[in-house]
Amino acid sequence: MSARQTAEKGLELWRSGRMAEAQPLIRRAAREGEPRAQYQLALWKIWGDGAERDLASGHKLLLAAAAKGVTAARLTRAALLANGTGVAEDWGAALAEVRSAAGQGDQMAQQQLALLGAMNLDAEGRPAGDPPEGRRLSESPVVDWAPNLLTPEECAWLRARAAHLLVPSRVIDPKTGQTIDHPVRTSDGGSFGPPDEDLVVRAINHRLARVTGTETAWGEPLHMLRYRPGQEYRPHFDFLPGEANQRSTTVLIYLNEDYEGGETAFASGLKIRGGLGDAIVFRNLLADGRGDPMSKHAGLPVTAGEKWLATRWIRQRPYHPWGLQPS
Ligand SMILES: O=C(O)CCC(=O)C(=O)O
Numbered sequence: 001m002s003a004r005q006t007a008e009k010g011l012e013l014w015r016s017g018r019m020a021e022a023q024p025l026i027r028r029a030a031r032e033g034e035p036r037a038q039y040q041l042a043l044w045k046i047w048g049d050g051a052e053r054d055l056a057s058g059h060k061l062l063l064a065a066a067a068k069g070v071t072a073a074r075l076t077r078a079a080l081l082a083n084g085t086g087v088a089e090d091w092g093a094a095l096a097e098v099r100s101a102a103g104q105g106d107q108m109a110q111q112q113l114a115l116l117g118a119m120n121l122d123a124e125g126r127p128a129g130d131p132p133e134g135r136r137l138s139e140s141p142v143v144d145w146a147p148n149l150l151t152p153e154e155c156a157w158l159r160a161r162a163a164h165l166l167v168p169s170r171v172i173d174p175k176t177g178q179t180i181d182h183p184v185r186t187s188d189g190g191s192f193g194p195p196d197e198d199l200v201v202r203a204i205n206h207r208l209a210r211v212t213g214t215e216t217a218w219g220e221p222l223h224m225l226r227y228r229p230g231q232e233y234r235p236h237f238d239f240l241p242g243e244a245n246q247r248s249t250t251v252l253i254y255l256n257e258d259y260e261g262g263e264t265a266f267a268s269g270l271k272i273r274g275g276l277g278d279a280i281v282f283r284n285l286l287a288d289g290r291g292d293p294m295s296k297h298a299g300l301p302v303t304a305g306e307k308w309l310a311t312r313w314i315r316q317r318p319y320h321p322w323g324l325q326p327s
């Protein structure tokens with residue numbers, strides 16, 4: 001079999017869920033320099049699934065695949081340059097990779113450039129202008145309103161990019177620390193982990209840091225939720241039992257408005273229904289750092305249509321989903 005045929009067979013097996021059979025074929029084809037196999041192996045090494053996490057060799061494989069014209073590899077490298085995963089954070093270098101992929105005709109890259117071009121960003125991808133005007137909705141719990149935080153195009157980008165991330169929602173079991181199915185949250189969800197945090201998502205995460213007065217590095221990966229009729233998020237706290245690096249702040253961004261029901265409801269009686277791109281910011285902790293009992297909230301059941309939401313849970317200190325230290 002040629003390297004190309006080996007790669008094709010390996011990818012086909014992997015797509016049909018036959019990981020154990022796919023792995024040796026992808027590894028062999030990657031060793032023989034087949035670019036799509038190199039890209040797939042890079043993703044496994046970076047995510048640490050299908051191969052042990054090895055960021056350095058993941059980056060090498062990304063570069064090799066990118067040099068042979070795999071623009072998706074270039075875009076993954078751009079994402080990791082933008083968020084500093086396995087390589088020093090470098091917005092300028094990340095942008096150069098996206099431009100190069102766009103020049104090779106990659107549509108995702110071209111769309112990213114169009115969205116980034118409409119943002120007012122500094123040389124590091126952070127918001128350049130004044131922070132947007134907010135309005136306090138409530139003092140207890142502390143809830144602020146940030147209208148039009150995202151443009152309709154940015155909302156559409158997040159919805160489209162999230163489609164492949166969605167799985168039935170899980171929560172962390174306070175007793176075991178494990179992620180489990182839970183009836184409290186019946187929506188589908190998924191997050192933009194480091195390789196999925198493209199430059200548009202990264203720039204949005206910088207904006208969320210700005211609007212909350214926090215650091216981008218403190219945020220958990222941006223989390224997407226999609227509720228269908230009957231789905232809901234029952235009353236809960238966002239702070240985590242026994243956690244030292246707490247979720248101090250939550251941002252919810254409403255990514256569409258063509259649905260019924262589904263308001264965000266606080267135990268205090270405050271109910272919010274955001275329009276397209278509107279956001280709320282609320283604090284989960286009291287001034288002394290304990291959980292605020294008034295911060296209990298719910299996503300009420302959707303009664304018609306689909307509700308799309310992006311959530312950023314922000315910690316008190318740097319947080320990395322893979323436990324990596326900031327470089
Ligand atoms: O769907 C909602 O409005 C609430 C979502 C929520 O509570 C969360 O993502 O933590």
Ligand SMILES: [Fe+2]
Pocket residue numbers: 236237238250297
């Ligand atoms: Fe919540």
